[in-house]
Amino acid sequence: MSTPNTPADDGVRAVSGPEAIATTRLALLAATRYKLAMHLPVLPADAFSSPDELSELRRIAIAGRGAEIRIVLGDPAAALRSGHRLIDLAQRMPSVLRIRTPAEEDTSAETQASSWLLNDTNGYLFLPDADRSEGRAALKDGPGQAPLLLQFEQIWQRAMPATQLQALGL
Numbered sequence: 001m002s003t004p005n006t007p008a009d010d011g012v013r014a015v016s017g018p019e020a021i022a023t024t025r026l027a028l029l030a031a032t033r034y035k036l037a038m039h040l041p042v043l044p045a046d047a048f049s050s051p052d053e054l055s056e057l058r059r060i061a062i063a064g065r066g067a068e069i070r071i072v073l074g075d076p077a078a079a080l081r082s083g084h085r086l087i088d089l090a091q092r093m094p095s096v097l098r099i100r101t102p103a104e105e106d107t108s109a110e111t112q113a114s115s116w117l118l119n120d121t122n123g124y125l126f127l128p129d130a131d132r133s134e135g136r137a138a139l140k141d142g143p144g145q146a147p148l149l150l151q152f153e154q155i156w157q158r159a160m161p162a163t164q165l166q167a168l169g170l
Helices: 019-030 051-061 076-081 085-092 109-113 143-158
Strands: 011-018 036-040 069-072 097-101 115-119 124-127 133-140
Touching: 019 051, 019 115, 019 124, 019 133, 019 143, 036 051, 036 143, 051 069, 051 085, 069 143, 076 085, 085 097, 115 143, 124 143, 133 143
Parallel strands: 036 069, 069 097
Antiparallel strands: 011 133, 036 115, 115 124, 124 133
């Protein structure tokens, strides 16, 4: 597995363009120890589906007793129909990789438009509009990550399990 090129500066920086976002996403996954939180209005085909990203997600999932990957996904049915590789991983590791759908009160235009990835080393990637490849990121920025984590926790508590993604044991 190759190590992504990450800047020496851990501070907040603007990210723009699909390649920069993919590189930042991989760097955040590589920096994660045990816990990961994601808020995704939709699951794009090119996000969390590369071999390197899936390898990092598997590593996090089997990292130990406290391993936890939580995803609030706005449209799980679309991800299932498209056969996204992250859904396959979630079906194979349901106790560690959990996916929920947002509750009715969390479907405001602002909340549903934004996407974020938060790790347990105070790193984050925040895209105010998930359809655009522009946002901000930091590998270590606790004060910047805190409001996003608080909002994620509130959304997660109200969210419902995405039962349509559960694998059928036939």
